[in-house]
Amino acid sequence: MRLITHNMLQCPVKGCSKDNFPLRIEDAEIENADADFNPQFLKRMLDRIAWGALVQTSFSLGVAKLPESPGDPNDDEFLQTLHHVLLETRVKEGRMVCNGCGHVYPIREGIPNMLLQENEV
Ligand SMILES: [Zn+2]
Known part of the structure; x- marks a missing residue:
């Protein structure tokens, strides 16, 4: 993921x-996968990303350090860091836990399982 x-x-x-957001990631096994660097895509994503949640999550996983607020979209170094965090850092195994209700969503082989019991839907 x-x-x-x-x-x-x-x-x-x-x-x-x-x-109920962001889901807390626990016991994560992280892997890195190379992805094509696409500055235009990253600039577009900057408006859609919940920045605080991304900073918090990357910090908790111990991956590249992001600035407290989004950096300059024309700064190549900033975009490279963002690229690495967003697209190349993957959670292979672990779980996500909701801070609101405590629900646990397992992550296996890189796939989050968001399925709920019938009475939770
Ligand atoms: Zn919840």
Whole structure:
């Protein structure tokens, strides 16, 4: 699971509306995968990313350090760091936990399992 995906996931449990984003990642096994660097894509994503959540998540995983607020989109070094965090850092194994309701979403082989029990939908 790439961190760009994680940045768009919130807890889907019915009635869970407080502290349901970002999901906390625990016991993560991280892997790096090379991805093509696309500055235009990254600049477009800057408006859509929940920046605080991305900074918090990358810090908790111990990956590249991002600035507290988004950097200059024309700064190549900043874009390279963002590229690495968003697209090249992947959670292979571990779990995501909702800070609101405590629901646990396992991550296996890089795929988050967001399925819920029938009474949670
Ligand atoms: Zn929840």
